[in-house]
Amino acid sequence: QVQLVQSGGGLVQPGGSLRLSCAASGSSISINRMDWYRQAPGKQREFVAYIPSGGSAYYAESVTGRFTLSRDNAKNTVYLQMNNLKPEDTAVYYCYSQFQWGQGTQVTVSS
Numbered sequence: 266q267v268q269l270v271q272s273g274g275g276l277v278q279p280g281g282s283l284r285l286s287c288a289a290s291g292s293s294i295s296i297n298r299m300d301w302y303r304q305a306p307g308k309q310r311e312f313v314a315y316i317p318s319g320g321s322a323y324y325a326e327s328v329t330g331r332f333t334l335s336r337d338n339a340k341n342t343v344y345l346q347m348n349n350l351k352p353e354d355t356a357v358y359y360c361y362s363q364f365q366w367g368q369g370t371q372v373t374v375s376s
Contacts, residue, residue: 267292267363274358274370277350281374285345287360287367295338297363301345303356303372313358316343328354350374 273285287299296318304310314334316322322334333346343360352374360367 267297267365269360269362269365269367271358271360271367271370273345274372276373276375278376279351279374281350282346282348283350283372284347285358285360285370285372286342287345288340288342289362290341292363293338294336294341294343294362299334299336299343300361301334301358302361303354303358305353305356308356310359314345347372 268290270288271285273283275283277283298315298317300315301313302310303313312325313328314322314324314332316334316336324332331349334343336343355372355374357369357371359369
């Protein structure tokens with residue numbers, strides 16, 4: 266079974282950027298879909314983006330044009346580059362694949 270370990274995140278001012286990483290072990294990301302979700306305080310977990318085993322990434326409307334999801338198959342890692350961050354992007358971010366969740370990473374956007 267795949268294990269997902271996240272890194273990145275932190276505190277950033279509005280308009281800033283952060284990059285989240287999700288490193289997989291036990292399974293190759295090159296043949297599996299990788300998703301990102303987020304959960305803000307008091308809200309349900311929501312879809313952010315996914316990248317299929319082949320083809321382009323797909324994004325939620327709220328992050329389209331600001332977030333970019335990419336994969337490095339050699340490192341078995343996916344990256345979520347987040348630009349022009351807004352306070353409403355504040356949440357715990359989770360990667361997801363093959364019915365397994367990463368541990369979650371806090372992203373806080375505040376001045």
